Amino acid sequence: xTDSAAAQESLEAVLKDEIIRMYQDVADNPAGExxxxxxxxxxxxxxxxxxxxxxxxxxxxxSFAGVGNPHLRSHVQPGETVLDLGSGAGLDGIIAxxxxxxxxxxxxxxxxxxxxxxxxxxxxxxxxKMECREGxxxxxxxxxxxxxVVISNGVVNLSFRKRKVVQELFRxxxxxxxxxxxxxxxxxxLSQSIINDPKLWAS
Amino acid sequence: MFRLLEESGFTKVKSVVxxxxxxxxAATQNAAEAYGVKAVLLTASRPxx
Numbered sequence: 001x002t003d004s005a006a007a008q009e010s011l012e013a014v015l016k017d018e019i020i021r022m023y024q025d026v027a028d029n030p031a032g033e034x035x036x037x038x039x040x041x042x043x044x045x046x047x048x049x050x051x052x053x054x055x056x057x058x059x060x061x062x063s064f065a066g067v068g069n070p071h072l073r074s075h076v077q078p079g080e081t082v083l084d085l086g087s088g089a090g091l092d093g094i095i096a097x098x099x100x101x102x103x104x105x106x107x108x109x110x111x112x113x114x115x116x117x118x119x120x121x122x123x124x125x126x127x128x129k130m131e132c133r134e135g136x137x138x139x140x141x142x143x144x145x146x147x148x149v150v151i152s153n154g155v156v157n158l159s160f161r162k163r164k165v166v167q168e169l170f171r172x173x174x175x176x177x178x179x180x181x182x183x184x185x186x187x188x189x190l191s192q193s194i195i196n197d198p199k200l201w202a203s
Numbered sequence: 204m205f206r207l208l209e210e211s212g213f214t215k216v217k218s219v220v221x222x223x224x225x226x227x228x229a230a231t232q233n234a235a236e237a238y239g240v241k242a243v244l245l246t247a248s249r250p251x252x
């Protein structure tokens with residue numbers, strides 16, 4: 001392994017820890033102050049239907065930390081298989097489950113195993129079927145061509161290996177499958193000091 | 204991201220800006236604006252065949 005590859009691997013490991021810490025903090029401390037909007041305030045800002053937010057478990061709503069509303073273009077149909085990439089406490093996956101219905105399948109994927117436990121608890125409270133897998137978006141633990149729709153909300157920007165993530169999305173989607181994801185983009189190249197700072201990258 | 208999706212084989216790639224996205228803290232928002240940071244809704248399809 002070259003020095004630069006080793007440095008990248010080391011930085012990725014630190015970043016993984018920082019991402020887990022930051023979003024765990026939102027989930028554990030939803031009344032806390034963060035530099036991004038979160039919880040119901042954020043969801044309403046991005047146009048989530050207030051009826052969804054009333055219907056979803058409080059624990060899923062208050063931990064919401066997305067950057068937009070992927071449901072505006074996801075058009076999930078009954079019986080479809082949905083992957084919620086970076087599912088957090090499960091709000092987006094639960095909303096997708098309502099559209100996929102009992103014959104559909106929603107699979108969350110999250111770095112943090114304790115988030116998967118939250119998803120399962122929140123899904124049980126809301127009476128929907130939603131699985132959660134612990135894993136990395138660069139190595140999605142799903143079979144080729146197994147998913148109809150990928151939704152994601154503010155997650156892909158957290159990866160150092162976005163090309164690999166996009167290739168993984170292509171791999172797991174069925175032919176004709178689709179993506180609806182919201183994410184952060186930058187018009188300018190970020191400075192090396194930002195790239196090398198896991199706290200800034202994770203946010 | 205738009206380019207990465209197209210280069211990876213996706214078609215019908217579209218993006219729209221999330222109109223209400225902003226950071227809560229002014230200092231973060233100011234830094235984000237300096238770098239042209241915005242939130243987008245991206246859609247794309249894997250070709251049917």
